[in-house]
Amino acid sequence: MPAKEHILATVRMLQEEHLDVRAVTLGVDLCDCADRDPERMCRLIRDKILRKAGNLVSACEQVSRKYGIPVVNRRLAVSPVANIAAGHGPKEMLRVAQALDSAAGEAGVDFVGGFSAMVQKGLTDSERTLIDALPQVLSGTTRVCASVNAASSRAGINVDALLLLGERILETAALTADRDGFGCCKLVVFANIPEDNPFMAGGFKGQGEPETVINVGVSGPGVVKRAIERLRQSGVKLTLADIAEEIKNTSFRVTRTGELIGREVARLIGAEFGIVDLSLAPTPEVGDSVGEILQAMGIGRIGGPGSTAALAMLTDAVKKGGTFASSSVGGLSGAFIPVAEDSALSTAAAGGTLTLEKLEAMTSVCSVGLDMVAVPGDVSPETLAAIMADELAIGVVNRKTTAVRIIPVPGKKPGDMAVFGGLFGQAPVMRVQDGASAPFIRTGGRIPAPLQSLTN
Amino acid sequence: MVQNSPGGPVAAREPLLRMKEFIVSVMAKDRPGIVAAVSGAVAALGGNITHLSQTVLRGYFTIILSLEAEDSLDAETLRERIAASGGPGEFQVGAAPFEDTEPWHGDRLLERFVLTARCRDRSGIIHRISRTLAEASINIDDFYAYVLDGELIMILELGVPSGVSVPEIQKDLERLAEEEGIVAHLQHEDIFRATTELQAVLRLGDRR
Numbered sequence: 001m002p003a004k005e006h007i008l009a010t011v012r013m014l015q016e017e018h019l020d021v022r023a024v025t026l027g028v029d030l031c032d033c034a035d036r037d038p039e040r041m042c043r044l045i046r047d048k049i050l051r052k053a054g055n056l057v058s059a060c061e062q063v064s065r066k067y068g069i070p071v072v073n074r075r076l077a078v079s080p081v082a083n084i085a086a087g088h089g090p091k092e093m094l095r096v097a098q099a100l101d102s103a104a105g106e107a108g109v110d111f112v113g114g115f116s117a118m119v120q121k122g123l124t125d126s127e128r129t130l131i132d133a134l135p136q137v138l139s140g141t142t143r144v145c146a147s148v149n150a151a152s153s154r155a156g157i158n159v160d161a162l163l164l165l166g167e168r169i170l171e172t173a174a175l176t177a178d179r180d181g182f183g184c185c186k187l188v189v190f191a192n193i194p195e196d197n198p199f200m201a202g203g204f205k206g207q208g209e210p211e212t213v214i215n216v217g218v219s220g221p222g223v224v225k226r227a228i229e230r231l232r233q234s235g236v237k238l239t240l241a242d243i244a245e246e247i248k249n250t251s252f253r254v255t256r257t258g259e260l261i262g263r264e265v266a267r268l269i270g271a272e273f274g275i276v277d278l279s280l281a282p283t284p285e286v287g288d289s290v291g292e293i294l295q296a297m298g299i300g301r302i303g304g305p306g307s308t309a310a311l312a313m314l315t316d317a318v319k320k321g322g323t324f325a326s327s328s329v330g331g332l333s334g335a336f337i338p339v340a341e342d343s344a345l346s347t348a349a350a351g352g353t354l355t356l357e358k359l360e361a362m363t364s365v366c367s368v369g370l371d372m373v374a375v376p377g378d379v380s381p382e383t384l385a386a387i388m389a390d391e392l393a394i395g396v397v398n399r400k401t402t403a404v405r406i407i408p409v410p411g412k413k414p415g416d417m418a419v420f421g422g423l424f425g426q427a428p429v430m431r432v433q434d435g436a437s438a439p440f441i442r443t444g445g446r447i448p449a450p451l452q453s454l455t456n
Numbered sequence: 457m458v459q460n461s462p463g464g465p466v467a468a469r470e471p472l473l474r475m476k477e478f479i480v481s482v483m484a485k486d487r488p489g490i491v492a493a494v495s496g497a498v499a500a501l502g503g504n505i506t507h508l509s510q511t512v513l514r515g516y517f518t519i520i521l522s523l524e525a526e527d528s529l530d531a532e533t534l535r536e537r538i539a540a541s542g543g544p545g546e547f548q549v550g551a552a553p554f555e556d557t558e559p560w561h562g563d564r565l566l567e568r569f570v571l572t573a574r575c576r577d578r579s580g581i582i583h584r585i586s587r588t589l590a591e592a593s594i595n596i597d598d599f600y601a602y603v604l605d606g607e608l609i610m611i612l613e614l615g616v617p618s619g620v621s622v623p624e625i626q627k628d629l630e631r632l633a634e635e636e637g638i639v640a641h642l643q644h645e646d647i648f649r650a651t652t653e654l655q656a657v658l659r660l661g662d663r664r
Contacts, residue, residue, distance in 0.1 A: 068643035
């Protein structure tokens with residue numbers, strides 16, 4: 001039997017510190033469902049999802065019971081719809097999304113990711129159609145999540161796609177104006193999109209992935225925060241290296257938990273096990289916040305000086321502990337700072353210490369980017385595209401994933417509160433500098449791929 | 457420990473010709489030299505200790521061991537000689553011939569679970585929990601409990617035979633929480649091993 005103190009420490013992590021498995025995501029390949037007949041295609045999609053994912057929820061419940069660890073979200077990630085539904089028009093794309101929506105509902109999962117397109121170097125007709133269908137899909141379905149990879153370190157940044165997306169994001173916000181533009185919460189625009197990301201809204205099943213694959217997202221902001229607090233309360237004189245070491249140890253345990261659960265669920269449903277995503281994913285619940293970790297580290301006002309350094313140290317320590325724990329680490333694997341979904345970040349944004357510009361700086365050292373950021377509803381599509389271009393440039397140049405999930409909130413001004421509800425939380429509308437960047441964005445085309453040498 | 461010595465468990469060896477095995481327990485107030493005294497008495501009788509487990513609880517020493525010795529030795533002589541190796545009346549010794557019995561769970565596979573529980577300390581709590589387990593044919597392989605600030609904290613390692621419904625037991629334990637205020641968690645051992653041992657999760661199954 002493991003040592004008694006280790007048993008009690010693990011129980012404490014589970015029962016008192018909110019350790020859970022944030023997402024068990026089943027990737028299902030749907031490329032074999034492509035068909036010229038949209039009705040037949042939708043039927044094939046539904047049949048395959050129910051065949052492969054029918055017992056996902058019960059398997060998660062069984063494993064959750066066995067180990068005493070909650071599995072908070074069960075999700076699906078499918079092949080990019082731009083590929084499956086290539087050759088079809090926007091109406092058919094919407095029908096596919098509706099088929100995914102209802103099949104996901106029948107399988108008992110809350111989100112299905114994969115209404116996606118890879119357009120970093122250019123747009124095919126199908127990908128343009130998919131982007132055009134986004135407003136209808138994001139407003140007309142409940143579970144379908146969309147993602148677009150609009151940049152990569154090898155291809156550069158597709159500014160034409162960003163401009164299109166800026167327009168579609170505004171249309172989506174308008175169609176869901178009664179819910180503060182909620183539809184935009186289900187769309188992520190990426191640079192260097194990972195193919196095995198278990199987290200929504202950016203998850204999809206990449207082409208290099210097997211037929212069915214389980215990817216797991218662990219949680220753990222609460223666990224890390226409490227570990228740091230305990231260390232501080234121990235009375236021992238600390239250096240930052242001690243705090244980094246504590247984060248590493250905690251990350252090790254959290255990662256092991258995720259891998260144990262993921263492998264067993266994969267075995268039960270006959271899927272391959274893919275990866276554990278190490279990302280610290282907050283929820284709006286107090287005590288489950290990345291912002292609170294920064295506060296425990298000693299950053300009094302999130303967004304103030306020191307925030308970027310603390311976040312860099314946190315993210316690095318999480319990666320070190322996690323990669324030692326498991327050889328199957330992937331996805332985004334960093335620390336999320338989704339403003340609306342993290343109560344401490346949301347409060348800091350409302351208090352004015354966390355600005356859009358500082359947030360952008362912080363995303364250069366963590367994942368995933370400008371996430372769940374609410375901006376005024378009257379922002380222009382060019383400004384939205386320019387914000388996205390800035391964020392994606394950080395990813396492209398630094399050869400990492402960055403992304404933007406931005407919500408223009410119709411009728412609201414800086415300082416007003418946008419309420420999305422549930423796991424999506426709430427956030428103050430942040431001030432956007434009108435940089436008069438339209439001429440740059442309107443020039444269009446592609447920002448070339450950056451140099452891979454002379455890296456200083 | 458003796459069981460884990462290189463070359464595999466000692467008990468797996470065939471006993472020597474005309475040898476027999478005994479099981480012995482000793483309890484005493486703890487002090488340096490008890491193991492030396494007990495093992496000296498065994499050695500003087502020509503016995504060979506094959507398994508041993510010792511613990512100290514609140515200043516009291518206890519040991520259980522098995523040994524093999526010549527066929528002519530009887531349990532009462534063994535008990536007297538071990539008792540005599542301590543001071544007058546110091547050691548409370550039990551000795552009996554070892555009987556190799558069938559495992560209690562027959563040919564059903566055992567899975568190891570860990571039960572952690574805590575509640576306000578009072579009479580009957582351990583009985584209440586152990587009765588729940590016994591009624592479900594779950595064996596307690598290891599048990600550790602202590603009182604801290606008026607709260608009884610218990611850690612039990614359990615052998616759960618195949619066919620026993622763990623969710624049902626978990627429901628019984630949840631009822632205990634409601635009726636008796638006992639907060640209990642029953643979890644597969646692998647979650648504790650995965651989060652504390654260096655071996656990768658992939659290897660957990662190999663060592664069962």
